[in-house]
Amino acid sequence: MGRSPCCEKQHTNKGAWTKEEDERLINYIKLHGEGCWRSLPKAAGLLRCGKSCRLRWINYLRPDLKRGNFTGEEDELIISLHGLLGNKWSLIAARLPGRTDNEIKNYWNTHIKRKLYGRGIDPQTHRPLNSAVASTTNTSNTTATTKNNTSKKTSNNTSNSSFQILDAQNSLAPFVNLPEFISNSTATKVANSDSSNMKVITDSSSAEDSNSSSGMTTEEVYPELSLELSIGLPVPDHQPQVPPLNLNDQSKHKSLQQIKQQQFLWPILTATTTVATEAVCLCCNLGFQNSQTCTCNPMKTATGIADCLYRYYRPERDSGISSGLTN
């Protein structure tokens, strides 16, 4: 048995919103607040479905939205967060005040993808387009897209983008593997003892699969590897406190999974968004400082995160955590 439709479609308007509809929606939410989207249209006198009202409010009418072009800083932040999170637009948007997931998603598809291609970086994998590693480990997920086929009618199949350990010199991606509850697919870390040759095998075409016929697991094939999926970040004395896991805080319909994600991601996201007064290179802290992987040179880029993921922390700001993650 399927779900009942969210509204009676034959009685609802579709398409662009009129000024009058906008005003009705704004006035209603001003008076009654957000929520109960299903009943809102009727109560507000709108011939729209609740989802449409919610989307219009969140993406366009909300007063706290930032208008105008994305700044270069925002660009770099989006790129680095995408490297961490993949197409988790809502999580990315949570780190960019005033920006919506839809806006960021559109901006990614129309601007940043092109920008990364211009840098010779595959926007899906954050790897160099002509990377030999990419060609040997994962070609299925790398869609060579040109300006002519960037966004429209292109199924980019990115929801399964994996988190990878990459060569820091050639990538914007971080040195972390996120657990499976964040990515829909597993990222099997394949790093040998010489971290300069760190590789990662991703997706279903990974070593796990290629070895499955022989009945061997990746651990058996690469016994020297640690398959621990998460890497604990170095903890400075003034480590910002992870916002408490408040299981009662589901008033905004935040799922337990989302809260768990936020808990896990907190140090990582903090690392990518705080302005540096102190920089700790993750490579160094992970013991890679003597390898080519570590290109440690804090502040070498505008954001300090383009060449290597540094853990930036600003005590005066981060000691009293207040973030979109905690809303």
Place this chain on the structure above:
DNA sequence: AAGGTACGCAACCGCACGGTT
């Protein structure tokens, strides 16, 4: 000037998830 094409963005759709009945 006109027609075709590409682009950008707002909006829609289907699905997943957690909660409730």
Place this chain on the structure above:
DNA sequence: AAACCGTGCGGTTGCGTACCT
């Protein structure tokens, strides 16, 4: 346990417009 509800998310589409020939 199953059905249903409410909401949020990511992918996709449609349309207005800028650009090109």
